[in-house]
Amino acid sequence: MSGALMQPTALKPSTEHLALPFFDATHREISTRLPDWANAQDVNESDDRAACRDWVRRLGDAGWLRYCVSAEFGGTLPQLDSRALVVLRETLAFYSPLADFAFAMQGLGSGAISLGGTAAQQQAYLPAVARGEKIAAFALSEPQAGSDVAAMATQAVEAPAWHLNGTKTWISNGGIADFYCVFAKTDAQAGSRGITAFIVDKNEAGLDDSEHIHVMAPHPLATLKLTNCKVAGNTPLGEVNGGFKLAMQTLDIFRASVAGAALGMARRALAEAIAHARGRTMFGHTLADFQLTQAKLGEMAALIDAGALLTYRAAWMRDTQQGSMKERSVAAAMAKMTATENAQRVIDMALQMHGGLGVMVGSKVESLYRDIRSLRIYEGATEVQQLIIGKAVLQ
Numbered sequence: 001m002s003g004a005l006m007q008p009t010a011l012k013p014s015t016e017h018l019a020l021p022f023f024d025a026t027h028r029e030i031s032t033r034l035p036d037w038a039n040a041q042d043v044n045e046s047d048d049r050a051a052c053r054d055w056v057r058r059l060g061d062a063g064w065l066r067y068c069v070s071a072e073f074g075g076t077l078p079q080l081d082s083r084a085l086v087v088l089r090e091t092l093a094f095y096s097p098l099a100d101f102a103f104a105m106q107g108l109g110s111g112a113i114s115l116g117g118t119a120a121q122q123q124a125y126l127p128a129v130a131r132g133e134k135i136a137a138f139a140l141s142e143p144q145a146g147s148d149v150a151a152m153a154t155q156a157v158e159a160p161a162w163h164l165n166g167t168k169t170w171i172s173n174g175g176i177a178d179f180y181c182v183f184a185k186t187d188a189q190a191g192s193r194g195i196t197a198f199i200v201d202k203n204e205a206g207l208d209d210s211e212h213i214h215v216m217a218p219h220p221l222a223t224l225k226l227t228n229c230k231v232a233g234n235t236p237l238g239e240v241n242g243g244f245k246l247a248m249q250t251l252d253i254f255r256a257s258v259a260g261a262a263l264g265m266a267r268r269a270l271a272e273a274i275a276h277a278r279g280r281t282m283f284g285h286t287l288a289d290f291q292l293t294q295a296k297l298g299e300m301a302a303l304i305d306a307g308a309l310l311t312y313r314a315a316w317m318r319d320t321q322q323g324s325m326k327e328r329s330v331a332a333a334m335a336k337m338t339a340t341e342n343a344q345r346v347i348d349m350a351l352q353m354h355g356g357l358g359v360m361v362g363s364k365v366e367s368l369y370r371d372i373r374s375l376r377i378y379e380g381a382t383e384v385q386q387l388i389i390g391k392a393v394l395q
C-alpha cells in the first residue's frame with residue numbers, strides 16, 4: 001500500500017463498538033491511537049516480502065508488536081490478550097490487510113513459545129519478536145495434511161540429537177522468517193497424541209524455504225523442506241507428544257483474531273460503499289437516496305455486527321476465563337466462521353454497489369475482495385469450524 005494511494009478518502013474505522021462491556025480502557029486506548037499511526041504509514045506494497053518485512057519493523061518500532069507477547073518478555077500486557085489482538089487486527093486490516101498479516105503472523109508464529117516454551121526459549125525469541133527484530137512463522141500444514149493435522153508425515157527423531165525430516169507447506173512468512181515453530185510426528189502410531197513442536201532457526205543446515213507460493217492476495221508464503229534439520233537448542237517446544245494440543249491452543253487464540261481482521265476488512269468495505277453511495281449520482285439522485293441502496297447498506301451493517309458480537313464474546317471469554325476450555329474453543333470457532341463468511345458477503349455487496357469501478361484492478365473493494373478470500377480457509381477453514389461446533393453440539 002502506498003498510504004496516499006490507498007486512502008484518498010481518509011476513512012477511519014468507527015470506535016463506537018468499544019463502548020461494549022467486552023472492552024476496557026486498554027482496548028479503547030489502542031483503538032484511539034492506532035488509526036492515526038496506521039493512516040500515516042506509507043509502505044510500498046508492490047513486493048509483498050519486502051513490504052511485510054517493512055511492516056514488521058515499523059510495527060515493532062512503534063510498539064504494536066508488544067501485544068504479541070506477555071509483559072514478562074517485553075510485551076505490554078501481563079498475558080496474551082485476545083481482545084487486544086482483535087482490536088489491533090480489526091484496525092490494521094481496515095487500512096492494510098498486509099500490515100494485519102505482518103502483525104498476526106508474529107503472534108501466531110511465536111504463540112506456541114508463549115504458551116509452551118521453556119524460560120530459555122521464551123527469553124531467546126519473544127523479546128526479539130516484540131521488537132520486530134526476529135520474524136516468526138507457524139509451520140503446521142503439509143501437502144497431505146491441511147485440515148487433518150493428525151495425518152502429518154514430518155518426523156522428528158532424537159538420534160542422538162533431535163532432527164526433523166519432511167515438508168511443510170502454506171507457511172506464512174515462509175522465506176522471510178528468522179525461525180519456524182514446526183510440528184512433527186514423534187510417535188507415528190499415536191495420531192494426534194504423537195505430535196511434538198520444535199523451534200527451527202532459519203539458517204539451520206537442511207532447512208530450505210526458497211519455494212515461494214503465490215496466492216491471490218499479496219502474502220509471503222512458502223514451502224518448507226526439512227532434511228536432517230537440527231532443532232534450536234536441541235530442545236522440544238513443550239511436552240514431547242503434546243504438540244497437537246499446543247497447536248490447537250495457539251489456534252484458539254488466533255482464530256478469534258482472524259475474525260477481528262475480517263471485521264476490519266468488512267468495515268472498510270462498508271465505509272467505501274457509503275462514500276460511493278453518497279458521491280455517485282444516477283437518474284438524478286445519489287445512490288444513497290434509493291431505498292434499494294439503503295436496504296443493502298442496512299444488511300451489510302447487520303452482518304458486520306453479527307460477526308463482531310461473536311468475535312468480541314470469544315475474545316472476552318478467553319481473556320476472562322468464562323466457561324470451560326471447550327466452550328471457549330467453540331466460541332472462537334463460531335466467531336471465525338461467522339465473521340469471515342459475513343465479511344466475504346459484505347465485501348461482495350460493496351463491490352457490486354461500485355459496479356464497473358468495483359472490479360477495476362487497484363480499487364479498494366477489488367483488493368479487499370481478494371484479501372478476504374483466504375481468511376475463510378486459513379487457521380481452520382469454515383468447514384473445520386463447523387466440525388468443531390457440530391461435535392460440541394452433539395456432545
Ligand SMILES: CCCCCCCC(=O)SCCNC(=O)CCNC(=O)[C@H](O)C(C)(C)COP(=O)(O)OP(=O)(O)OC[C@H]1O[C@@H](n2cnc3c(N)ncnc32)[C@H](O)[C@@H]1OP(=O)(O)O
Nearest residue numbers: 140147149150172192219245248249329374378379380384
Ligand atoms: C494468506 C494466507 C495466510 C495463511 C495463514 C496460515 C496459518 C494457518 O492456516 S495455520 C494451519 C491451520 N490449520 C488448522 O487450523 C487445522 C485445522 N484442523 C483442526 O483444527 C483439527 O485437526 C480438527 C478440529 C479438525 C480436529 O482434529 P481431530 O484429529 O479430530 O482431533 P480431536 O479428536 O478433536 O482432538 C484430539 C485431541 O486434542 C484435543 N484438543 C482438540 N482441540 C483442542 C483445543 N482447542 N485445545 C486443547 N486440546 C484440544 C482433544 O481434546 C483430543 O484430546 P485427547 O487425545 O486427550 O482426547
